[in-house]
Amino acid sequence: MRTDVLSVWDNATLSVKKEIELPHKKRAQTVSEKNATQLIDNDKYMLVFNFTPATSVSVIDMLEHKVLNDVDIPGCSLIYPSGKRGFSTLCADGSMLSIQLDEQGKVVSETRVPSFFNVDEDPLFEKYARINNVGYFPTFHGYMQPVDLSGPVAKPQEKWDLLSASEREQNWRPGGWQIISGHPDGRVFVLMHKDGVNGSHKDGGTEVWVYDTKQHKKIKTIPLESHGISLEVTKGDEPLLAVTNAKMMIDVYNPKSAKLERTLSIGGDNANPFTLIAVE
Known part of the structure; x- marks a missing residue:
């Protein structure tokens, strides 16, 4: 039973x-x-x-x-x-x-x-990053939809573009499982892939793009050495970026240098670290 x-x-x-x-x-x-x-x-x-x-x-x-x-x-x-x-x-x-x-x-x-969003034309990912009680929801087509969750009723805010005109022409899109993570300093980290199409929202990504949520702009690109599926940024003044790769191992990057520092195996073929949670 x-x-x-x-x-x-x-x-x-x-x-x-x-x-x-x-x-x-x-x-x-x-x-x-x-x-x-x-x-x-x-x-x-x-x-x-x-x-x-x-x-x-x-x-x-x-x-x-x-x-x-x-x-x-x-x-x-x-x-x-x-x-x-x-x-x-x-x-x-x-x-x-x-x-x-x-x-x-x-x-x-x-x-x-x-x-406040069109589920047919550009749906939200259900995964979000939360910073100072604002939830940041990426959309399938590369926009960011903030929602203020500080009060008893959610308050959607104005969405902003994650992509430049040239990036949009190349069909860069968010994708993967846990595709976004936030740091208390206001940065969000988003897993991205090129040549996105309808249905590629679960494909993972080859790069992590870092955004300043106050200025609504990209401030860094972190190329991944292995294809990424999920990500999480740790807390603190010197954070690390953990990325689950296609082999179900965890690659640890330094967000400042964008360099891979180590790769962790947490259980071999039986491990499925789709969800990563930073310990505060």
């Missing part, structure tokens, strides 16, 4: 401290990604995305170690923390749904944010 649990790990010892049973057995079983599970309200609550294929979010009390509630989010997917105790979720019509919860995990407000 299948049993679903939420495992709580100790960062220092890498050992399991607690398991919380998820009784309804409806969590989304997909390739791992950050926004399928998120902590909110100073880590007091964990949100878990469900897909049966009906979509909902389970609210878990991390102090009492119990499931409080399931919140239905029909037509919407994934979890983007917003406000004090809530989340927003991307919807199939190009809108967002913003929800705030009380201490018992019940919905106290629910707001539909009008459609």
